[in-house]
Amino acid sequence: MSKSEETQDGPELDLGGARHRVVIVGATSAIAQTWARTLDLHKTKFLLIARSEEKVKTVASDLIARGALSADIMVVDVRSRDAHAEMVNVASNVLISPTIVMIAHGTLPDQELLNTDVDATLDSFLTNAVSVISIAQRFALHMVAHGGGSIVVLSSVAGERARKTIYAYGAAKSAISMFGAGLGAHWADKGLHVLVVKPGPVATPMIAHRPKSFITTSTSHVAKRINAALKSKSSVIYVPWFWRYIMGMLRYVPEKMFRKIKI
Secondary structure (H helix, E strand, C coil): CECCCCCCCCCCCCCCCCCEEEEEECCCCHHHHHHHHHCCHHHEEEEEEECCHHHHHHHHHHHHHCCCCEEEEEECCCCCHHHHHHHHHHHHHHHCCCCEEEECCCCCCCHHHHCCCHHHHHHHHHHHHHHHHHHHHHHHHHHHHCCCEEEEEECCHHHCCCCCCCHHHHHHHHHHHHHHHHHHHHHHHHCEEEEEEEECCECCHHHCCCCCCCCCECHHHHHHHHHHHHHHCCCEEEECCCHHHHHHHHCCCCHHHHCCCCC
């Protein structure tokens, strides 16, 4: 289909007259959609990758209506390793080489189910961690060979410390945070920038069934922080900013005491 960590919101991403070529894996996610709309769409081409053809077509149509240069789509199941290499091949054909790749897919599994179902645990880790690592590294190698760019990995503060209520999800987010940081450090001198984004609760359909609280942030705030971090080439951001300090303090809570905290 065609046609530094900061404590305040940044402006929309300034493309500086250059045409951005953007890949979004998990393009139907609420955060990804909100972020995509903040770009200078009249200078941006997209490859939108998602599992639902109907939903990703809707996202593509919306971006075209808003002025995007193009919005190609690719329907895949991220659990298939073969699909990861194909993503890079399609991106190479459609965009030559991406300037930004956002990896935004993921699920929030029912930990009560996972507690007694090993296969479900492994499936959730495949979706939330293994597929992210595979996709990130494959795109990193392609981008390094074509002059670099930025990879944005959506992680979570849930990966900072194990919580019995979501420990499988947290373990996956911990894995991709660590991998993203290492990937960025290794390839930094080759022009690759990797940004790991660690939000707290965000008002998205993923947590719509949970009660809202004062610490729940908006997708627009996350998008603005991502843009500011892309400008400053930050390697990791917490959204909102105060999560950096909350998680820093929680690291020092003794494990015996931490286990009693109902979060």
